[in-house]
Amino acid sequence: MSSGKALRVAVAGLGTVGAGVVDLLARNRDLIAARAGRPIEVVAVAARSKNKDRGVDLSGMAWEEGALALAKRNDYDVLVEVVGGSEGQTVEAVEFALKAGRPVVTANKAMLALHGARLGQLAHDNGVALAFEAAVAGGIPIIKALREGLAGNQFQRVFGILNGTCNFILTKMRQEKREFVDVLAEAQRLGYAEADPTFDVDGIDAAHKLSILASVAFGSPTNFDAVHVEGIRHISALDISYATELGYRIKLLGIAGLTPNGLEQRVHPCMVPLDTPIAHVEGVFNAVVAEGDAVGTSFLQGRGAGAGPTASAVVSDLIDLARGHNVPAFAVPPAAMKALPAAPMAKHRGAYYVRLMVVDRPGVIADVAAALRDEKVSMEAMIQRGRDPGEVVPVVITTHETEEAAMVRALDRITALEAVTEPPRIIRIIERL
Template sequence: MTRPLSIAVAGLGTVGAGVLTLLRDNAELIAARAGRPIIVTAVAARDRNRDRGVSLEGLRWYEDPVAMAAEARADVVVELIGGSDGPARHAVEAALNAGRPVVTANKALLALHGAALAQKAEAAGVTLAFEAAVAGGIPAIKALREGLAANRIGRVTGILNGTCNYILTCMRDQKREFGDVLAEAQRLGYAEADPSFDIDGVDAAHKLAILAALAFGRPVEFDAVHVEGIRNITALDIALAEELGFRIKLLGIAQQEEAGVAARVHPCMVPASHPIARVDGVFNAVVAEGDFVGRVVLEGRGAGAGPTASAVVADLIDIARERHTPVWGADHAALSAVPALPMASHHGAYYLRLMVLDRPGVIADVTGVLRDHGISLESMIQRGRAPGEAVPVVLTTHGCQEAAMRDALKRIAALEAVLEPPALIRIETL
């Protein structure tokens, strides 16, 4: 019988326990598909006595994941600690320095340090695999790096954070405000006690940086991603979006343009007929557009023990079969140096909601500012009349430059009759 593939697992939280459970429950099926058994021989975690719902009998225990990565008698190190630095980064580096393949679910680590780690893995001639780092159980990494390898990718778009998608779905379906739904999501365990990484778009941006590197064959560059979250989305905006034929989604969008690659995460108004508009709740989706394949849509659960463990073990099966693919789809020397484009160069349509005093001349003042910046209107909605009181006014524009829109908003916000900062949401026809 072929020698088993032995693995050492750093981190025994929800995902780590899920990996051990999956390897145990589906051991026979996994061995058949991997060509040999995959067995856990060592683990590292902080609390040895914690009940994780899975037996650790017979496994070598390490307090220090870095020592385990360097010393354990294991063919592969699986890093499931999380975090862009500290033990997670040091454990991965130790494993690569020891010539061991690494499987990780750590999107923050890859987004911030993936370029250096990829070079280290390439120099050592070992695999650095990370299917679980983006969109949980959805095989988005394999799809981009392998399944679509013959295509020039023009754009990749994703709903990459289940917490934000859940909140926006509840706000739409239940007509509730952001703060109320967020509090409920925290009670239900869909949002962290400190949800800022999710609701401010950082988690989605980590994942988009990885997808952009794969889609366009360039080193990962998190700092080039424009990031906005969903804190300022209101129930009124969601209701008006529905009236205009859109749904609001937090999207990650990376696009190849003539001058370079644009990567951005922010709330978008998406046509209600588009497949990504119908992805609700905690589900994620990734849409890739290739020159020969056309549009490919992948949808599924983006987090949780089962989906993420599924992706981790898929990488382990590849390693067991000795299937090796460069980290970013090509060797480092073959990666593109195409520049990243700033958000100011973005060109698109916009939704603007203003709270203004209902008095003569206000609309003329606003449209005059837009005209001065070369921005033309497509539509306007004004609900009812309340002379001397605040009323919402909604404007949608034709395509214009982001820089021009930002300059116009500064002038509009300074108008005496505009009572609060204008709400801006970009319209994406996709």
């Protein structure tokens, strides 16, 4: 493709992101052409309903009903895949384009988390790019930062707020002292949460993104099955109130880092200290932190979803391709990737917040303390206010650093106590951010 000749783009999927890409390429046409060194034009699209008004001009573009049919056309240079889904025709379309020697730009984090290593190899074998800035943290250019801007660093850890829906819910719960179910319903009304919010609130979406980040940062093939995943359904307004009192904010974090036991990948609610920047990332915003041996700590914050931010990321990849810029999908060539052992969650070491609901009667705290002592879990502090004999009251305990397996054993013993009326609620405390 010679300089000055338009880069012809086929866009599979005309939902929020796909329509956003078409709109951005048209709206900033001249600026993008100047920065890319040539025009970037959408020549073909694929979506189910041809007559739906998507708020963008599709005149002059060829139309296909499915992603695979679009990929099989021979009149485009780059396939943009923004349909989503980790199996079926979406993956087949990406595979077809790569095998045909056409680069692919995708926002599909589920597909990359589950098939990234294979698709990266396919792109490498056919000498084309697999680009996915839009797959992680929307408008935050974290993939380019890890893969290029910070490429000289040995990374110790990458972590962040990777799901805006959960961050919105936790922010609202704290600010308005409301419960999870109530705020989730509001998030759905506002369009921040899907009708079926499982992927978001159960941590799966964040886990997909973390798997990709870990692969790019640590040169290991994506391994979604190795990610420990917990969501936010069990977080209550009571826990958020106690967190504030203790000097923390509750955030759903994705954390990947090298440990003596291997590569640790985990997504779960965390208590983060109020004096850390990530504690103050509110609403639907995302944030990602990378720790490198040369650069130290880099903190990036921005909108993690939506038409504009995600389209911005897609177009940045298209500009790179228009310039002839092609780097390995996951920062190193497939042959240089090394499968790292997965660190078992049972070996994780950290501090814990534990909330118990117990019948207020003599000896209960002694029994709880004995269960912790027997597993060598050291209490840092305890909150128990007032007396209400015979009634159920909350008791909050924070611990010093301990091994997860010991904490689990202690909680099993505590759960079995007659005076404990419901399973303990635990949230991991992250001090070093």
